Amino acid sequence: MERKWHVICTTPGQERKVAAQLTKRGIENYCPFNRTVIKNGTRETSEVAPLFKGFVFVQISNAQIAYVRRLPYVINMVYWRSKPVVVSAEEIDGIKLMIESYTDIQLHQVQVNTDKKMFVEKETETDYGGTMLSLKHKGLSITLPSLGFKMSARVERKGDLLPEERNAAGSLIPRILNPLYLFGF
Numbered sequence: 001m002e003r004k005w006h007v008i009c010t011t012p013g014q015e016r017k018v019a020a021q022l023t024k025r026g027i028e029n030y031c032p033f034n035r036t037v038i039k040n041g042t043r044e045t046s047e048v049a050p051l052f053k054g055f056v057f058v059q060i061s062n063a064q065i066a067y068v069r070r071l072p073y074v075i076n077m078v079y080w081r082s083k084p085v086v087v088s089a090e091e092i093d094g095i096k097l098m099i100e101s102y103t104d105i106q107l108h109q110v111q112v113n114t115d116k117k118m119f120v121e122k123e124t125e126t127d128y129g130g131t132m133l134s135l136k137h138k139g140l141s142i143t144l145p146s147l148g149f150k151m152s153a154r155v156e157r158k159g160d161l162l163p164e165e166r167n168a169a170g171s172l173i174p175r176i177l178n179p180l181y182l183f184g185f
Contacts, residue, residue, distance in 0.1 A: 001063060005057055005059050005086065005091075007084075007147070008069075008074050010075060017073055022068075027059075027064070030096075052149075065084060087144075102139075105152070108150045108151075110148055118145065121141040
């Protein structure tokens with residue numbers, strides 16, 4: 001029996017439980033989790049949540065579909081044109097690549113097209129200073145046509161100040177906070 005990657009829909013917030021049940025029963029599954037950084041003033045906290053809310057990917061044969069649909073917290077398979085959605089192994093590998101390499105991944109809806117293949121687009125930034133040309137990696141976008149999503153992640157810039165500005169601002173703040181600076185010492 002040929003096993004393919006399918007998508008099952010779960011009750012909201014129960015993706016971890018469904019993935020644990022599938023693993024316990026020996027069914028290969030994948031539930032990608034996205035780490036997002038939340039900035040609250042000077043504090044940063046990270047939050048881990050499912051990338052595809054309410055979805056778990058399972059690798060099963062057609063004979064196992066009825067069994068998986070009966071599991072607790074599983075609503076149904078995800079269908080497209082009256083057939084269960086089949087996700088290519090290439091798309092699953094693309095999702096794994098994004099999860100391993102990036103945080104703060106965003107999903108954007110695109111048109112579903114089961115005939116197209118996954119598309120990877122690298123975002124770069126070109127700087128030209130004097131005689132030197134430099135390319136900087138800025139992020140990655142992966143289009144998943146069978147799911148109708150485009151995943152994108154960008155590499156964040158550490159601070160908005162240039163190194164010269166950072167040094168100047170960094171040396172000015174301790175002087176302002178020092179009470180002896182007010183008296184000229």
